[in-house]
Amino acid sequence: MHQIECCNTSYGYNGQFAGFPECIDAKCEVIIGFSVIEGRFNHLDLAGLKIIYAAMWPKAIYQGDGICVLFVDSTARPEQVSAIASIMSGQSGGQPFELLAGTFSAFEGPVLKDIEINIDEKYTHFAIRDMVHAQQSPLISPLTGIEQNIQMSYPEATLTGQNTRLALTRLMSINYGRLNFEHSDCFAAKTIVTWSN
Numbered sequence: 001m002h003q004i005e006c007c008n009t010s011y012g013y014n015g016q017f018a019g020f021p022e023c024i025d026a027k028c029e030v031i032i033g034f035s036v037i038e039g040r041f042n043h044l045d046l047a048g049l050k051i052i053y054a055a056m057w058p059k060a061i062y063q064g065d066g067i068c069v070l071f072v073d074s075t076a077r078p079e080q081v082s083a084i085a086s087i088m089s090g091q092s093g094g095q096p097f098e099l100l101a102g103t104f105s106a107f108e109g110p111v112l113k114d115i116e117i118n119i120d121e122k123y124t125h126f127a128i129r130d131m132v133h134a135q136q137s138p139l140i141s142p143l144t145g146i147e148q149n150i151q152m153s154y155p156e157a158t159l160t161g162q163n164t165r166l167a168l169t170r171l172m173s174i175n176y177g178r179l180n181f182e183h184s185d186c187f188a189a190k191t192i193v194t195w196s197n
Contacts (some may be wrong), residue, residue, distance in 0.1 A: 003193045004033040004126060006134045006172035008183040017131050028057040028066075029181050031134050031172050033126035035117050037192070041083035041092075049076055050115040051084060052132055054174050055179065061103050067112055067178055068100075070109030071128060085110045094195060108177070122147075125166075135170040136188040152189070164191040 007030040008162040013078045034051040052072040057066035070088050071083050088109075090101025101107070125135040138147040150166040166189055173182035 001037055001193055002033075002035040002117075003038060003189075003191050004035075004119065004124050004134070004136065005115070005187075005189045006136065006169040006183075007187045007189075008172070008181075015057050017140055027059070028055075028061050029172075029183065030055050031132060031174060033115075033117050033134060035119060041087065044079055044083050045072060046083060049073060049084060050117050050126075050148060051088070052113075052115055052126065052128065053088060054132065054176070054179050055100075055104070057103065061100075064105065066104045067106040067124055068104050068108070069111060069179055070107070070141045071113050071132070072110040073115040074112045076112070081110050096195070106178075111176075118152045119190075131176055132174045136156045136167040136190065137170050139166060139168050158165065159191060164189045 007028070009028070031052065031054045034049075034053065036046050036049040036051075039046040052071040053068065054071070055066055055068040057063070059065075061168040070085065072084050076084070086093070088097050089107055090098040092098075108110060113128045113131070115126065115128055119126060122138050123136065125133075127133045140146070141148055151167045152166055166187075169184060169186045171182070171184050172186075174180065
């Protein structure tokens with residue numbers, strides 16, 4: 001599936017490599033859009049589903065006490081919604097969601113909403129009207145003004161794909177319950193992930 005991540009951390013995502021993220025206001029805040037290319041839950045086809053996963057932790061992710069909300073596109077069938085909720089809440093096992101589930105003190109969803117996702121080579125965005133907005137654009141060299149094509153390879157990655165294209169978060173915002181934040185000009189990544197429980 002396509003994974004489109006926007007996070008309020010610095011580039012290289014220090015939380016992945018050194019344990020302590022360099023996040024704005026010391027909080028980890030992330031919004032991730034997913035578009036399922038192909039996938040199954042037992043014998044149930046999940047291809048074409050659109051999902052948004054938004055979360056916030058008061059410190060580093062592994063220190064816990066995070067809150068999360070899971071949005072599923074309103075076109076999904078009830079059995080698909082149940083399957084996605086089981087996967088993304090960690091109840092079905094498998095990484096990374098089983099790992100992340102242990103870091104939350106509150107998990108809400110699935111919340112059904114109309115989700116828009118546009119996956120573009122350079123300018124990717126996803127949104128829920130009047131609630132969630134995320135926009136990515138290429139990294140620009142501050143010295144030359146030229147677009148940078150930067151790939152991050154991390155073969156043992158748990159939370160990200162093995163080969164990830166880094167980008168710039170032009171905007172990430174959410175206004176839903178206790179998840180209420182907005183950031184720009186911070187870490188972004190886009191990759192295709194393959195997960196199994």
